Each structure stands twice: as structure tokens, then as C-alpha cells.
Amino acid sequence: MKVLCLHGKGTSGAIFRSQTASFRARLSDKNIEFDFLDGPFKSDPAAGVDLFYEPPYYAWWDSGDVESVRAACLWLNEYIAMNGPYDAALMFSQGCVLGSSALLLHQEETPHLPPPFKTAIFVCGGVSMNMLQELGFHVSAEAHERDSASRTALEKQAGVSAVLTQGVNRWTGITGGLSEDELRNEIQSPYCVDIPTVHIYGSKDPRYAAGVHLSSVCNPDKRRTYNHGGGHEIPRTTEVSSSIAQLTEWALASIDV
Structure with a gap:
């Protein structure tokens, strides 16, 4: 199995490798190759990242407008054509925006062709x-x-x-009080991403609603969700690491061969 790994804005492939090390260690007995790549644009560090990781830092685009996202999807598809195929994509934050956009554009423009990857694992994304x-x-x-x-x-x-000043207590999310179903109803979809998907988010993450919104554009019969309870991060506790590893195994086992 070959997994494409897309980091968040202001980090890098090497940083994403470190951030995912805990749950990937639980998959070491599986025949999985993780390909961590860097975004094409140099970037300032994501908030707080430079406290823990040295540069360089990268992003998938320098502007979040539609044309920039489309260009990034084209770049990604070219990379996949040269280095794939990939069975799955593992994504964090801005990497999720890139991966979900690539899947939606495929569904809209080239549904007769295979998708860029066969299953997707979105972590703290939107x-x-x-x-x-x-x-x-x-x-x-x-x-x-x-x-x-x-x-x-x-x-x-x-x-x-x-x-x-606050450490782990800095994560307070955004108080909204809406259920996941209510958040999903804020987006009406003419179609959906139709591959198996995993959606991992934290209820204390300010971007929690974005993660739920992302799940709303994916086939509900082919998706699994998991609330790790933390902030905009991948917690390394035994419970969370084991759960993410199990969800990754489910995603890979769900691929239509």
C-alpha cells in the first residue's frame, strides 16, 4: 500500500512525518509506504510551529482563492502521475483542503477516470x-x-x-453548541466524494466545524468519523494513536481492488 501524505500550511513533509509518528508506529507490521512531500511554496511557520520545529516551512499555495487551489490540484495530479499511483492520502489541515478539492474537481470534471487516490484520511482539516x-x-x-x-x-x-503561557489549556475551540448533524446541514451538496473517507477532528480545535463540514461532502455510507477531543493537533496518547491507526487500517481495507 502506498500513502500520499500532505502536510499543513507552514510546516513540511518532515514535520508531518514527526507529527504522525505515534500512530504510524502501530502500523509498522503492515506493508505501507508513506510518501511525505513538501508543498511548492515557501511559507512562514504555522502559528506556534517554530517553537518545536526548524525551517524550512512550506504551503500548497500562497493565496486561498479558487484559481490558486485549482493550480495546486493540477500540481498535485502531476506529482501523482509521476510518482503514483497511490492507494490513499493522509492529510492534515491545509493538506485536507488540497486533497478534498482534488477529489471534488475529479468528481465534477473527470468522473469517468480513477480518482487521484482510492481512500482519504483527513485530520483536523476543512x-x-x-x-x-x-x-x-x-x-x-x-x-x-x-x-x-x-x-x-x-x-x-x-x-x-x-x-x-497556557500549554495544552490553550485549546478552547469556538463555542457554538451545534451538533455534527446541524453543522453538516449548513452545506448542501449536489454530489459527494464517493471513496471511503476517515475524518479525524478535535472538539477543542477552533477548526472543529471545518472538519465536520468536510465530512458533509463525503458519502455518509463510506465515511467514518473520530473526535480525538483535543485541539488543532494530532494527540500522541495511546488511546488516540491506537484509534487513528485502526481507522487507517479500515480505510485501506475498504479500497475497491
């Missing part, structure tokens, strides 16, 4: 609201407002000052 609207999805005003507010809150809660 979907491009602008891309959804470009593709004919209905996104509520509340979802747009929540998405914007969550990005501001993430910068604050993940930042150096919060890390140094």
Missing part, C-alpha cells in the same frame, strides 16, 4: 468554501462566518504566546 461554491454547492452564510472566525481563533490559540 474544505475550501470558495471551491464548494464554484462547484455549485450551497454554503450557508453561517458556515462562511464560522469558517472565517475559526481561522482567526486558530492563529490566537496556536500562537507562541498561548503555547508558552
Whole structure:
């Protein structure tokens, strides 16, 4: 099995390798090759990342508009054509936006061709609201407002000052009180990503709603979700690592051969 690994903005393939080491160690007896690549754009470090990891840092685009995301998807598809095929994609944060956009564009434009990967594992991710609207999805005003507010809150809660003064207690999320089903109903989908998907998010992550929104555009009969209970991170506790490893195994076992 070959897994493409897409890091978050302001990190790198090497950093993502480190962030996923705990749960990947539980898969060491499986025949899985993880391919960690770097985004094509140099970037400032993500909030708080430079406290723990040295540069360089990368991003998948330098602007989040639709054309930039489309260009990144084209870049990704070219990389896959040269280095794939890939059975799965493992993604974090901005990497999830890239991977979900590539899958949605495939569904819209080339559904007769194989998807860029056969299963997807999204961690603390979201979907491009602008891309959804470009593709004919209905996104509520509340979802747009929540998405914007969550990005501001993430910068604050993940930042150096919060890390140094509050530690793990910095993660407070955004109080909203909506259920996962209510959040999913904020996006109306004309079609959905139709491969097996895993959606991992934390209820204390300011981007929690974004992770739930992403799950809403994926086939509910082929998706699994897991709330790790933390912030915008991949907790390395035994319980969380074991759960993510099990979900990864499920995703790979669900591939249509």
C-alpha cells in the first residue's frame, strides 16, 4: 500500500512525518509506504510551529482563492502521475483542503477516470468554501462566518504566546453548541466524494466545524468519523494513536481492488 501524505500550511513533509509518528508506529507490521512531500511554496511557520520545529516551512499555495487551489490540484495530479499511483492520502489541515478539492474537481470534471487516490484520511482539516461554491454547492452564510472566525481563533490559540503561557489549556475551540448533524446541514451538496473517507477532528480545535463540514461532502455510507477531543493537533496518547491507526487500517481495507 502506498500513502500520499500532505502536510499543513507552514510546516513540511518532515514535520508531518514527526507529527504522525505515534500512530504510524502501530502500523509498522503492515506493508505501507508513506510518501511525505513538501508543498511548492515557501511559507512562514504555522502559528506556534517554530517553537518545536526548524525551517524550512512550506504551503500548497500562497493565496486561498479558487484559481490558486485549482493550480495546486493540477500540481498535485502531476506529482501523482509521476510518482503514483497511490492507494490513499493522509492529510492534515491545509493538506485536507488540497486533497478534498482534488477529489471534488475529479468528481465534477473527470468522473469517468480513477480518482487521484482510492481512500482519504483527513485530520483536523476543512474544505475550501470558495471551491464548494464554484462547484455549485450551497454554503450557508453561517458556515462562511464560522469558517472565517475559526481561522482567526486558530492563529490566537496556536500562537507562541498561548503555547508558552497556557500549554495544552490553550485549546478552547469556538463555542457554538451545534451538533455534527446541524453543522453538516449548513452545506448542501449536489454530489459527494464517493471513496471511503476517515475524518479525524478535535472538539477543542477552533477548526472543529471545518472538519465536520468536510465530512458533509463525503458519502455518509463510506465515511467514518473520530473526535480525538483535543485541539488543532494530532494527540500522541495511546488511546488516540491506537484509534487513528485502526481507522487507517479500515480505510485501506475498504479500497475497491
